[in-house]
Amino acid sequence: MSRLNTDQxxxxxxxxxxxxxxxxxxxxxxITALVGANGSGKSTILKSLARILNPIKGGVYLDGKLIHRQPTKEVAKHLAILPQNPTSPEGLTVRELVSFGRYPHQKGFGNMSKDDNEMIEWAMKATGMSMFSSRAVDELSGGQRQRAWIAMALAQGTEVLLLDEPTTFLDMAHQMEVMTLLEKLNKEQKRTIIMVVHDLNHASRYAQHLVALKDGTVLYEGQPEVVMTSQMLRDVFNIDADVIPDPRSGAPLCLPYGLAENPVEDIPEISADREVIFPNHRDNRIEATA
Structure with a gap:
């Protein structure tokens, strides 16, 4: 079953x-992971699913209704998005950031209701950010900051979370911290999560559904065990790779070892007298500076 879908x-x-x-x-x-090479349309699709980008043709449907024709606040009650590299005003505290997630549920500029405050507290607790409630967001580590933004998305109380490369610029420990949190939200609360992921092994380990894109077209779609193959990696990413079961999780593990087609031209030689000699252009010599 699908509450969120696109048509043409x-x-x-x-x-x-x-x-x-x-x-x-x-x-x-x-958890659905959108994977593909740079420029394949992953983030563009996510923006349209979140009603940020209007379609040229066709539409995005939520519960059978065209999402781009629904009021913004109404959509925000069902969908929350975490864009790439979100930024907050200097000095903004974690609690203040998370409270922004309650905006779609407020009327005018009224004070926070009891329900609002309970949702804020719950979102911070669910993401392990309660102890940082009064800390400025810009003072947090990368993983903590990302968890704070996820808490804001959770505070919206939506059934669907959209995340654009949630582990970008994070070290390995913080990447696992964020991915484990998303896995927990999905398993314990049955949240529908759609995320753009660059790390293929993260995608196959944490997602139950993969969509592999190339030039804005879906080439492969389904469970990681079905999609994550050497042929898919060649067709979508132009790489040669072995795919083996992860010894711990059993999920497909991608081990790239080369380019399927080498796009790099021959590297020019440098002669002893510091001249650059270009292959196939032996008569075209350019003096190299020391």
Whole structure:
């Protein structure tokens, strides 16, 4: 079953089309990972699912209704998005940041209700951020900061979370910290999570559904065990790789060992007299500076 889906969705910026006639159904209650090379349309699709980017053609549907025709506040009660590298005003505390998640549920500029405060406290507790409630967001570590933003998304009380590269620029420990939190939210609260992921091994380990994109088109889709193959890696990423079961989790583990097609041109030679000699252009010599 799918509450969120696209129908003949075409997206782009100006005259540049990135996604054409996409038909995608997001499985309810699962973690779905969008994977693909840079420029494949992953983030563009996520923005459209979140109603940030309007379609050129077709549409995004939430519970059978066109999402781009629904009021912003109404959509925000069902969908929360964490964009790439979010920033907050200097000095903003964790609690203040998380409280922004209650905006869709407030009328005008009224004070926080009892329900609002309870949701804020719950979101901070669920993400392990209660102890940092009064700490400034810009004083936190990378993993803590990302958890604070996820807490804000949770405070919205939505059934669906959209995350654009949630582990970007985080070290390995903080990456696992964030991914483990998302896995916990999915398993314990049945949250539907759609995330753009660059690390293929994170995608296959933590997601139950993979969508592999190339040039705005879905080439492969399904469970990691079905999608994560050497052929998919060649077709989508232009790499040669072995795929083996992870010795601990059993999830497919990608071990790249080369490019399927080497796009790098021959490196020019440098002669003893410091001249650059370009392959196939032996008569075209450029003096190299020391």
């Amino acid at each position: 969705l075409s997206l782009g910026y100006g005259s540049r089309h990135i996604v054409k006639e996409l038909n995608l159904k997001v499985p309810d209650g699962l």
